[in-house]
Amino acid sequence: MKYLSICSISFINLISISMTCFLSSLYFLLNSMVYFIEWEVVSLNSLSIVMTILFDWMSLLFMSFVLMIASMVIYYSKEYMSADINLNRFIMLVLMFVLSMMLLIISPNLISILLGWDGLGLVSYCLVIYFQNIKSYSAGMLTALSNRIGDVALLLAIAWMLNYGSWNYIFYLEIMQNELSMKIIGGLVVLAAMTKSAQIPFSSWLPAAMAAPTPVSALVHSSTLVTAGVYLLIRFNVLLSNSLVGQMLLLFSGLTMFMAGLGANFEFDLKKIIALSTLSQLGLMMSILSMGFFKLAMFHLLTHALFKALLFMCAGSIIHNMNNSQDIRLMGGLSIHMPITSACFNVSNLALCGMPFLAGFYSKDMILEIVMLSNINLFSFFLYFFSTGLTVCYSFRLVYYSMTGDLNCGSLNMLSDEGWVMLRGMLGLLVMSIIGGSVLNWLIFPVPYMICLPFGMKMLTTVMCLLGGFLGYFISFMKLYSLNKSLIFYNISNFLGSMWFMPYLSTYGIIFYPLNYGQIVVKSFDQGWSEYFGGQHLYQKLVNYSQILFLMHNNSLKVYLLLFVFWTMILMNLILLF
Structure with a gap:
């Protein structure tokens, strides 16, 4: 009961703070307000350590979404993780995770962002x-080292900011837009955001992070870890417009979107398919952000958070009922056995595809x-629309x-919708996945965009979605993904299905070879030449000399007298001889 109460208290507190943040963001948005708060933590003579906090509609709205999703995930974990004897520790870790995200969201300062x-x-x-096995350890190491x-x-960006006398980057963005120094900072921030949001060539850690418990995946892939990079670039959006860094980001994010969409069509692990769909959507956010439309990126970030959290929670419920099996080939007929979960799953899937009037x-x-x-x-245009078709394709598959x-x-599975605690957490997000897009649309864009296009181009998105859905369903229906068909095009299937060999390159390029080379360097230099010519050799010589001196100092006076007499006699004899 103690553990359940911790879940309940966390849920109530988070949902209360979330509602407060949401109402505050509405007030800030309608009145175009920004609060910049400076809190002097320590003041010692001329030294003052100041904590700066930025409250505007963007930070408050994002915080409210993160807290709302975190509260639903914690409520959901009450049942999903009920067999875990360390549930207390798990909830604490999730709360620390959310707290770190809060600190990042409200910081206009590079130090507090770090x-x-x-x-x-x-x-x-x-x-x-968290689940302590070899696969989890490997995934954790890849995640940590990539990040x-x-x-x-x-x-490095923090070090370069010393040129300006302050780490509050928000003051300098407009003035130094065309300066080389700020472009260098912009390039470093983009690199940081690309690793955190798993853009090519740092994509392999994101599907590997599926080793975490499903509630964590729901939180990580919707509103926290992977979106941190996108949010940071939304703050630095001025540096991306009409710059080489922005063009490079557009290329890499477009390729990420395309690669993830293709990879998901070859995958059979339920959680990895949803992880790759997250990667695809992150590519979409990054690419539209690199074109200068930061409000659109923020809009998609928030709507995506809603349906992706729901999608992971539904996947968790299905895996939970399937005796922890994640292989989609072993599933089937879930709409009969688990109707409410299936309804939530389908709504979130359709929201991901862009079904009209969903989020x-x-x-x-x-x-x-x-x-x-x-x-x-044309290449970027192709990547956008083909990737949209692929999203619908893997969703319908x-x-x-x-x-x-x-x-x-197996017939021993008791599939049912009886887990009402998990269902309540999912149904809360279901409502938001249906109405969230419309609400945010009116809030972020109170005056609608006038987008005037020819009929053919206007219908292009719909046509690509319908074509993708049709292909995804019927290729699966015709069993073209089956083993014998894949073996005919084995090399292509292997290349596309393994994220363009990025996991192999990452594990060998980031973990195996650098650590191996490091071991050789340590043995040959640190424990080799530098030991012989450095401190150890010098130490050994000093020890030897001190031992000789020690022997000399320890001898008594009569020994020295005898030696003196002996050497004197020899010298006298030599003098007499010559």
Whole structure:
């Protein structure tokens, strides 16, 4: 009962703070207000350590969404993690995770951003290795080391900010937009954001982080860890417009979106499919952000958080009922056995696809129409629309494998919707996944965009979605994914299905070879030449000389007299001889 009370207290507190933040964000948004608060923590002579906090509609709205999703996830964990004897520790870790995200959201200062940033990295490592086995440890190491690259980039940006006399970057963005120094800082911040949001070539850690418990995945993939990079770039959006860094980001994020969409169509692990869909949506956010539309990126960030958290919670419920099996080939007919969970799953899936009047439709449709209006090249245009088709393709493939036909698993599974605690957590997000997009649309864009396009281009998004859904369902239905068909095109299937070999390159490139090389360097230099010519050799010589001196000092006077007499006699004899 003690553990359940911790879940309940956390849920009530988080949902209360979330509602407060949401109402405050409405007030700030309607009155165009920004509060910049400076709290002097320590003042010692001329030294003053100041904590700065930025409250505007963006930070308050994002905080309210993070807290709302975290409260639902904690409530959901009350049943999902009920068999865990360390549930208390799990809830504490989740709360630390949310707290780190809060610190990152409200910071206009690179130092305090780094505190939140590293807090996210550390706690995410603890959560990924929560189920203590070899696979979790490997995934945790890959996650931690991949994110360290971004942490170093952020540290370098902090060092470079010393040129300006303050780490409050928010003061300098407008003035130094065209300065080389700020472009360097912008490049480092983009690198940090790319590692945290798993853009190419740092994508392999995101599906590996699925080793964490499902409630953590719901939180990480919707509103916390992976969105931290996007949120940071939304704050630094001025540096991306009309710059080389922005163009590079557009290319990499477009390729990430395309690669994740292709990879998800070859995957059979339920959680990894949803993880790759997160990667695809992050690519979409990053690419529209690199074109300068930061409000659209923020809009899609918030709507995506709602339906992605719901999608993971439904997946967790299904895995929970399937005796911890994640293989979609063993599923089937879930709509009969688990109707409420299936309804939530399908609504969140359709919101992801951009089904009209669900949450995802408002943001995705507007992004794609803005792309058609913008001045971008054909390759980027192709990546946007083909990736949108692939999203619907893998979503309908997932629906085919999980919802239709008969159950392919063992007959000992007791599939049911009786877990009412988990269902209540899911139903709370279901409502938001339906109405969230419309509400946010009116809040963020009170005056609607006038997007005037020819009929063919206006219908292009719908056509791509319908075509993708049709292909996804019927290719699965015709069993074209089956083993013998995949073996004909084995090399292509292997390349596309393994994220363009990025996991192999990352594990060998980031973990195996650097650590191996490090061991050789330590043995040959630190424990080799530098030991012989350095401190150890010098120490040994000094020890030997001190032992000789010690022997000499310890001898008595008569020994010295005898030696003196002996050497005197020899000298006298030599003098007499010569």
